[in-house]
Amino acid sequence: GAGVSQSPSNKVTEKGKDVELRCDPISGHTALYWYRQSLGQGLEFLIYFQGNSAPDKSGLPSDRFSAERTGGSVSTLTIQRTQQEDSAVYLCASSLGGARQETQYFGPGTRLLVL
Amino acid sequence: QQQVKQSPQSLIVQKGGISIINCAYENTAFDYFPWYQQFPGKGPALLIAIRPDVSEKKEGRFTISFNKSAKQFSLHIMDSQPGDSATYFCAASRGSTLGRLYFGRGTQLTVWP
Numbered sequence: 289g290a291g292v293s294q295s296p297s298n299k300v301t302e303k304g305k306d307v308e309l310r311c312d313p314i315s316g317h318t319a320l321y322w323y324r325q326s327l328g329q330g331l332e333f334l335i336y337f338q339g340n341s342a343p344d345k346s347g348l349p350s351d352r353f354s355a356e357r358t359g360g361s362v363s364t365l366t367i368q369r370t371q372q373e374d375s376a377v378y379l380c381a382s383s384l385g386g387a388r389q390e391t392q393y394f395g396p397g398t399r400l401l402v403l
Numbered sequence: 404q405q406q407v408k409q410s411p412q413s414l415i416v417q418k419g420g421i422s423i424i425n426c427a428y429e430n431t432a433f434d435y436f437p438w439y440q441q442f443p444g445k446g447p448a449l450l451i452a453i454r455p456d457v458s459e460k461k462e463g464r465f466t467i468s469f470n471k472s473a474k475q476f477s478l479h480i481m482d483s484q485p486g487d488s489a490t491y492f493c494a495a496s497r498g499s500t501l502g503r504l505y506f507g508r509g510t511q512l513t514v515w516p
Contacts, residue, residue: 394446
């Protein structure tokens with residue numbers, strides 16, 4: 289079946305603009321994660337959704353970042369008033385039930401460049 | 404604060420050689436340690452994972468060695484091939500944070516033919 293998909297693949301924006309990044313998880317997966325990958329920094333956890341539970345937002349770096357998940361499927365990560373330090377690859381992952389030791393399946397990422 | 408420390412940052416190995424990547428952690432609550440492989444332009448993909456109740460896990464040419472007392476774990480790639488050239492990330496998770504993974508900064512492996 290189809291894997292995790294993300295759109296757009298690339299996004300170039302100007303400092304101060306808002307951007308929306310989309311993630312379509314694997315069908316039937318109830319857990320969804322957002323990570324940020326900056327050059328030489330590994331993957332940084334941003335937010336985690338599990339079913340109808342309140343999301344774990346503990347990794348969001350500032351209140352300019354927000355995410356929602358509609359209907360338990362598609363998720364959108366929004367960055368308001370983008371800054372140059374927001375430039376990174378934003379990765380989405382999903383897993384079947386959100387159990388701790390499940391495999392997380394990653395999408396190809398959205399490469400964001402803030403000029 | 405980086406909860407999982409990974410080294411080296413880059414590694415060059417001859418074809419047929421052994422690639423070794425090391426990771427260390429401080430939080431003894433970590434109890435699941437996966438390794439992810441990432442090719443350019445792709446998302447990371449799970450390669451192999453280990454739980455601390457075993458000291459070694461092998462899948463094909465890939466082996467994880469785990470030293471609980473030293474709080475270290477490593478990935479060994481035997482008979483390294485040019486197709487293994489990728490970035491490798493170690494990670495860890497703990498019960499209180501459900502599925503959240505704490506990643507190392509990655510190792511860029513290049514295998515020369």
